[in-house]
Amino acid sequence: MELGYARSSVDDPELKEQLEVLRSYKCGYVFQDMNVEKVSKKEVQNLINNLNKGDSIVVCRFDRITNSIREVINLSVELEKREVNFVSIEENVDTRKDNSFYHVMRNLYKFEQDIKSEKVKIGLKKSRARGRNGGRPKVINNKVAKALEMYDSREYTIEEIVKETNVSQATLYRRIKEREEKKSDG
Incomplete structure (x- = not known):
């Protein structure tokens, strides 16, 4: 089943354009978020909770369902785990036809995790050099x-x-x- 997600914008405050496009993609249901400023985590989670294996999320643009690249990456990793397709019309992404988007996002996710891990290791090494070992203080x-x-x-x-x-x-x-x-x- 195709499930749409539309969020109002300055250019489309009533969602008319998005709903028209999403209907042309045969979305069985469109989750609607009327918050212009930012994505409603509650509504996105509601959408995700209604997904089944093989379903597709359809959005007009990435910024309608996420607020940042990090959120795009995290969402795509989550959808791939659930075996759900993702379609972003304006960016020409359609994992029903080509799964390379998930491959790229998975690699970006791993890259981000590796960077975080490296920063933590560097921080711990610097702390140890200053004589701090972390953890709970030793009991006398x-x-x-x-x-x-x-x-x-x-x-x-x-x-x-x-x-x-x-x-x-x-x-x-x-x-x-x-x-x-x-x-x-x-």
């Missing part, structure tokens, strides 16, 4: 030693040990497990 060893001592005495509950020593329950269990593993190895 004497606190952990006291917590383990209390645990070994069998006089305190875990909750009491955590409250008394300010060592988290997760840290306490992790250290108990590490200690037991050392005993079994050695």
Whole structure:
């Protein structure tokens, strides 16, 4: 089924031109967004929720359904995963006939993810160079030693040990497990 998406613009505030074009593409239903300034995420999500495998989304232009290149890329990746076709009339994109658009968008998506990953790695490396390792601060060893001592005495509950020593329950269990593993190895 062909599902259209139309969003009003300064040139077409009542959607007349878009609706006419989308009807010529035999759209069974046209989702309409009357917001001139930006795409309604709610209405786009409503459209996506109504898609079935093999359906097609038809728009007059990319900027009717997205606000940025990033959104075009993310939308196309989502549609390809759902096995849904995408038609943008003005840009002459029709994945029903040629899937190369999805291939290009998938590569741009991967490119963007690789750039983000590289930036994170660079940031972490710079932080480590400044002496910051990230993550939760390490618990002072004497606190952990006291917590383990209390645990070994069998006089305190875990909750009491955590409250008394300010060592988290997760840290306490992790250290108990590490200690037991050392005993079994050695």
